[in-house]
Amino acid sequence: MIVYLIGFMGSGKSTFGRRMASRSGWKFEDLDSLIENVEGRPVRDIFKESGEDYFREVEATALRNIPEGDNIVIACGGGTPCYKDNMAFMNRAGVTVYLKHDAATLTGRLTNARKVRPLLEGMDRGEMGKYINTKLAEREEWYNKAQLIIDGLKADPGKLMDILLFRPPYDNEPGQY
Ligand code: S3P
Numbered sequence: 001m002i003v004y005l006i007g008f009m010g011s012g013k014s015t016f017g018r019r020m021a022s023r024s025g026w027k028f029e030d031l032d033s034l035i036e037n038v039e040g041r042p043v044r045d046i047f048k049e050s051g052e053d054y055f056r057e058v059e060a061t062a063l064r065n066i067p068e069g070d071n072i073v074i075a076c077g078g079g080t081p082c083y084k085d086n087m088a089f090m091n092r093a094g095v096t097v098y099l100k101h102d103a104a105t106l107t108g109r110l111t112n113a114r115k116v117r118p119l120l121e122g123m124d125r126g127e128m129g130k131y132i133n134t135k136l137a138e139r140e141e142w143y144n145k146a147q148l149i150i151d152g153l154k155a156d157p158g159k160l161m162d163i164l165l166f167r168p169p170y171d172n173e174p175g176q177y
Pocket of ligand 1: 078
């Protein structure tokens with residue numbers, strides 16, 4: 001089974017995903033790292049040198065190249081579900097989990113992490129707050145198609161893994177886990 005963790009930048013997908021995987025002996029991969037391995041350069045350079053459209057192409061390809069059959073948790077990039085029909089693909093190929101946070105929480109969490117995120121580079125805190133508000137509202141259209149929506153502040157990685165393994169089907173109630 002493939003579990004796809006989705007959510008905005010700064011929602012803690014990688015940390016949460018690593019914890020889920022280590023609880024259950026599953027593999028963990030970060031989609032951005034897979035892309036960086038293929039491209040031989042950081043995501044930031046891919047954006048700068050080749051542009052976002054190119055990044056979205058390689059992102060969609062990397063997503064589809066993850067072998068089915070593995071038990072694996074994938075931390076997706078914040079934009080992954082919103083391009084190239086990726087959300088429909090993930091909902092067919094595995095289980096999607098939206099790690100949900102509100103815009104204010106995300107703005108706080110991203111304040112110190114702007115430099116490594118090409119989409120936020122050069123923004124001051126005010127600009128970033130506005131950007132996150134707008135972008136999150138746009139992106140939730142895709143994020144809300146997840147099979148499970150969980151409250152990022154309350155969620156417990158081990159408990160979520162148990163639910164995924166032992167208690168399907170999923171009923172899409174935010175905050176329940
Ligand atoms: C992006 C999020 C990033 C990375 C790229 C684009 C986005 O991943 O894929 O910078 O469009 O939100 P994280 O969510 O891991 O920061």
